[in-house]
Amino acid sequence: MKKINNYYLPLFFVAILFLAGSCKKDLGSSGSLYTPTNADVTATATLTELQQGRTLYSNNCGSCHGLYMPEDYTPVQWKSVLNSMAPRTGMSASQVLLVTKYVSKGK
Numbered sequence: 632m633k634k635i636n637n638y639y640l641p642l643f644f645v646a647i648l649f650l651a652g653s654c655k656k657d658l659g660s661s662g663s664l665y666t667p668t669n670a671d672v673t674a675t676a677t678l679t680e681l682q683q684g685r686t687l688y689s690n691n692c693g694s695c696h697g698l699y700m701p702e703d704y705t706p707v708q709w710k711s712v713l714n715s716m717a718p719r720t721g722m723s724a725s726q727v728l729l730v731t732k733y734v735s736k737g738k
C-alpha cells in the first residue's frame with residue numbers, strides 16, 4: 632500500500648505543475664480585455680465604436696500572439712503598433728480605426 636502511494640506522488644506533482652503552468656503563460660484572453668462602458672466614451676469615440684473595436688481587436692489581433700492589453704501601451708505607441716500590425720490582418724482602414732479607438736481608449 633505505502634509503496635504504491637510513494638510511486639504515484641511525484642507523478643501527481645508533475646501533473647499539478649503542468650496544469651498550473653498551462654494557464655500562466657497566457658498573454659491575455661478576451662476575458663481580461665476591458666468592456667467599454669459610457670465612462671470610456673470620449674469626444675472621438677462613441678460607445679458603439681469602442682464595442683465594435685473590442686470585437687475586431689479580439690477577432691483579428693490574437694491569431695499570431697496573445698492579445699496585448701490596451702494598458703500595455705500608450706495611445707501614441709498603439710498608433711505605431713497598429714501601423715505595423717494592421718497590414719498583417721485582413722481589416723479595412725475603417726476597421727483598423729475602430730481597433731485604434733478601442734486600444735487607445737478613444738484618445
Ligand code: HEC
Nearest residue numbers: 688691692693694695696699712713715716717719720730
Ligand atoms: C500575421 C501575424 C500577426 C498578426 C495577425 C498580428 N500580429 Fe502583432 N505581432 C506579430 C509578430 C511576429 C510580432 C513580433 C514583432 C514584429 O514582428 O514586429 C508582433 C508584435 C506585436 C506587438 C508588440 C510590439 C512591440 O514592439 O512591443 C503588439 C502590441 C502587437 N503585435 C499587436 C497586434 C495588433 C493590435 C494586431 C491586430 C491589428 C496584431 N498584432 C496582429 C504578428 C502578428
